[in-house]
Every structure is written in C-alpha cells, then in structure tokens.
Amino acid sequence: MTDFSLNEIAAALGAQVQGDAELRVRGASEPAAADASQLALAMDPKYSDGLAKGHAKAAILWDGADWKSLGLEAAIFVPRPRYAMSGLTSLMDPGPEIVPGVHAMAVVHESARIGEGAAIAPFVTIGRDVVIGPGARIASHVSIAEGAQIGAQALILQGARIGARVRIGDRFIAQPGCVVGSDGFSFVTPEKSGVENVRKSLGDQGDAAQQSWTRIHSLGAVTIGNDVEIGANSCIDRGTIRDTSIGNGTKLDNLVHIGHNVQVGEDCLLCGQVGIAGSSRIGNRVVMAGQCGVNDNIFVGDDVIAGGASKIFTNAPAGRVLLGYPAVKMESHIEMQKALRRLPRFMAAAKGDK
Structure with a gap:
C-alpha cells in the first residue's frame, strides 16, 4: 500500500x-x-x-x-x-491490478486495434474491427463485440459486455456485469393487441384477438459520451433504428435499465433500480433517486430532480422537483400525504355526526 x-x-x-x-x-x-x-x-x-x-x-x-x-x-x-x-x-484508490499489454489468454481478433498502453486481462474477447483507445484497462471475462469503439483511459471491469457497434468516449468506467448494447425489448402483434387498446382507452382491452408476439429487431446501437460511468449489472439497450445515447458526464448506479431509443443528457445521476422505458428523452443534469420509473415516449426536462420510487408518466418541465406515484410536484405530494393521514379522523368525525 x-x-x-x-x-x-x-x-x-x-x-x-x-x-x-x-x-x-x-x-x-x-x-x-x-x-x-x-x-x-x-x-x-x-x-x-x-x-x-x-x-x-x-x-x-x-x-x-x-x-x-x-x-x-x-x-x-x-x-x-x-x-x-x-x-x-x-x-x-490504487484501482484494479491489470498487467499492461495483451494477456496471452485473451482472444483478440486480428483486425482489432489496441491503443498504446492498454491493458487486456485474461479471458477477454475482442471482436472484429474493435477499436480500443490508449491507456484503456479491460479486466477478465469482458467481451467486446464486432465494430465497437472505446475511447482513451477506459476502465471496463470483470464480466462486462459491450455489444456490436457501440461507441464509447474517453474515461469510461463500466462496473462488473454491466451490459451495453443488448437487444431492445420491442415486440408487436399482427393485429391490435389488448395493450394497444388499453393505451388508447385507458382501461378497456376491447375485442383484441389471442395472438403471439413478434420481435422487432434492433438495428441501432448505443452511443456514450466522455466521462460516463455504468454501474454493476446495469443494462443499456441498443436502439431500434437510431442509437440509444448517454451524454457526457452521466453516471448510472447499479441495476439501472435504459430502454431502446432512450436519450439521456449530460451530467445526469440515475440511482439504483431506475428504469427508463423506450424512446423517452432525459434532459441534462437530471437526478433520479432509487427505483424511479419513466414512462415511454415522454420528455423529462433539464435539472429535474425526482425523489425515490417516483413514477413519471407525463412530460416533466425543466427544473421541476418530483415525488410520488404518479409523480407530482414534491410540495403537492407532501400535502396529499398529509391529507391522506388525516382521512381516518375525518371519517370518524363524520360517523360521529350521524
């Protein structure tokens, strides 16, 4: 030491x-x-x-x-x-011990380009046409699929998975077991499903037929800026057509899920078990506490702060502080909870008047 x-x-x-x-x-x-x-x-x-x-x-x-x-x-x-x-x-913090150079037990495709001073640990697999920036450190059992590009001074820890065509900036940190570039969760039925009817009617499944789900494949990838950190066992799905994107300086905690086509801005902080559904857009400097959820296809503005377990179902304007399920202004949520606690006394008083 x-x-x-x-x-x-x-x-x-x-x-x-x-x-x-x-x-x-x-x-x-x-x-x-x-x-x-x-x-x-x-x-x-x-x-x-x-x-x-x-x-x-x-x-x-x-x-x-x-x-x-x-x-x-x-x-x-x-x-x-x-x-x-x-x-x-x-x-x-001395950081992980990864011997400089490419370990003899790593599998590196002949077309891959490894930057000067990089350290590649044993049991790493690097695919065709991958580019690894100078000074990158890649720990054991990491796999990097074909066409991926990773910037300078990256630190990718044990068991992380980087998918095909993913592009990552400089000083990236990937904690153990995270997955960047998994297939998006996107399925469709030949005819309108009960889910589609419910979204339109807000409650009625209608006469939707029984039918199987068919996959929509993900042709996009993931683009990540500089100075981004991804927590252990977090997952970022690649886009259907356009890339899913994470802006410069954003930090993801463990067990965060970013759905396909999502755009996350710069310097955001997404805490453990946050889930962002497909095609939503998150502004810059947004903070979401643990277990926050964001509905698909909505926009969360710059500088929004959402308290723990908030569920954001509609667009949130810039600078709003949110709490609750569904998420509302934090001060409104507090007043609602105060009123809810008073409800038994009100009911008892009402019964006493009869």
Missing part, C-alpha cells in the same frame, strides 16, 4: 495543512477505528469524540477545529468535506 505525506494529500485536495506537513499516512479511517498510520476523517464536530477513542496522529477536520486540543500532530482543513472525499479517495 502506498503512503502519502499530508502535504501531498493537501495538494490533491486544494486544502491547507497545519502541524507536521511531512507526516505520512498509509490510508484513511473513521476516527474511532484509526491507527497511528491512518488519516482520520473527522470533518464534522460530531466526530470529535471518535478521535479520542482512536490512535490517529493526523486528521481531516472541519473549519475552525482546534487540532492541538484534539491530541493530533497535524491536521488538514477542507471547506467542503464531501467534495474533499472525492479527491482523497481518488488519490488513495
């Missing part, structure tokens, strides 16, 4: 050091569990008691903390603790 001086850590965080700036640490820890070689993370006064229980010589502290009275030899002060965590973890 690499060790770091407090000066090196402060420089990476754009922070200030007080005390022994040359003191070296080998990792980070919660204050109460820290040993003498670790940097304690006590960025809020509520963690001060933990410092007395642990053995850290140095800590990251909140602004204004008296580091000497806390028994420390040195301290780093950061103005925005959670943002500092991003810099600290980036500095200390």
Whole structure:
C-alpha cells in the first residue's frame, strides 16, 4: 500500500495543512477505528469524540477545529468535506491490478486495434474491427463485440459486455456485469393487441384477438459520451433504428435499465433500480433517486430532480422537483400525504355526526 505525506494529500485536495506537513499516512479511517498510520476523517464536530477513542496522529477536520486540543500532530482543513472525499479517495484508490499489454489468454481478433498502453486481462474477447483507445484497462471475462469503439483511459471491469457497434468516449468506467448494447425489448402483434387498446382507452382491452408476439429487431446501437460511468449489472439497450445515447458526464448506479431509443443528457445521476422505458428523452443534469420509473415516449426536462420510487408518466418541465406515484410536484405530494393521514379522523368525525 502506498503512503502519502499530508502535504501531498493537501495538494490533491486544494486544502491547507497545519502541524507536521511531512507526516505520512498509509490510508484513511473513521476516527474511532484509526491507527497511528491512518488519516482520520473527522470533518464534522460530531466526530470529535471518535478521535479520542482512536490512535490517529493526523486528521481531516472541519473549519475552525482546534487540532492541538484534539491530541493530533497535524491536521488538514477542507471547506467542503464531501467534495474533499472525492479527491482523497481518488488519490488513495490504487484501482484494479491489470498487467499492461495483451494477456496471452485473451482472444483478440486480428483486425482489432489496441491503443498504446492498454491493458487486456485474461479471458477477454475482442471482436472484429474493435477499436480500443490508449491507456484503456479491460479486466477478465469482458467481451467486446464486432465494430465497437472505446475511447482513451477506459476502465471496463470483470464480466462486462459491450455489444456490436457501440461507441464509447474517453474515461469510461463500466462496473462488473454491466451490459451495453443488448437487444431492445420491442415486440408487436399482427393485429391490435389488448395493450394497444388499453393505451388508447385507458382501461378497456376491447375485442383484441389471442395472438403471439413478434420481435422487432434492433438495428441501432448505443452511443456514450466522455466521462460516463455504468454501474454493476446495469443494462443499456441498443436502439431500434437510431442509437440509444448517454451524454457526457452521466453516471448510472447499479441495476439501472435504459430502454431502446432512450436519450439521456449530460451530467445526469440515475440511482439504483431506475428504469427508463423506450424512446423517452432525459434532459441534462437530471437526478433520479432509487427505483424511479419513466414512462415511454415522454420528455423529462433539464435539472429535474425526482425523489425515490417516483413514477413519471407525463412530460416533466425543466427544473421541476418530483415525488410520488404518479409523480407530482414534491410540495403537492407532501400535502396529499398529509391529507391522506388525516382521512381516518375525518371519517370518524363524520360517523360521529350521524
């Protein structure tokens, strides 16, 4: 494990050091569990008691903390603790061990082009005409299908699947088991189905005949911008004709599903178990908490924030904050829930009047 001086850590965080700036640490820890070689993370006064229980010589502290009275030899002060965590973890995370070069047990098509400095682990399969950018790291058991293009400095972890003709930008991160470019879930019946009738009538299946589903094949692919991250076991379906697309800087959590033809904008944050149905468009900087669902063929505007388990059935204008099933303005949902909780008292009072 690499060790770091407090000066090196402060420089990476754009922070200030007080005390022994040359003191070296080998990792980070919660204050109460820290040993003498670790940097304690006590960025809020509520963690001060933990410092007395642990053995850290140095800590990251909140602004204004008296580091000497806390028994420390040195301290780093950061103005925005959670943002500092991003810099600290980036500095200390060594990343996966993938030996540079192409491992002898990888299967790489002769027409594939592998960029300078790339690292290809054993049991990786790379298909015809694939392009892998410089500095990319591909862990074991990854498959990359024919015609796919992956940019520079990509990190594709164990068991990920990249489908045919998928195009991915620079600094892409794929967590284990994710699938980019699976076939879209699109089926049709020879005559109108009960589903089509229900969509039109909002409840009546009509006289739809019993019939089997026929697949509509996906001729499109998936296009992904720069600095995109895809979580473990997430799936992005390729488009029917046009590509499904994910904009620059967007991050997908684990178990997220993006349906065929969906367009997701830039710098979006889609948390675990979010599902976006086919042909919907998601604007820029949209945040969807866990288990949010988006109906097909609708538009969610820029800067929308949707609370956990919200179900968005209609177009959402830019900047709207949503909650509920169906999703409404968050303040409206809260008032509705207050009214619902009062309902038993109202009913009891109404019965008492009779």
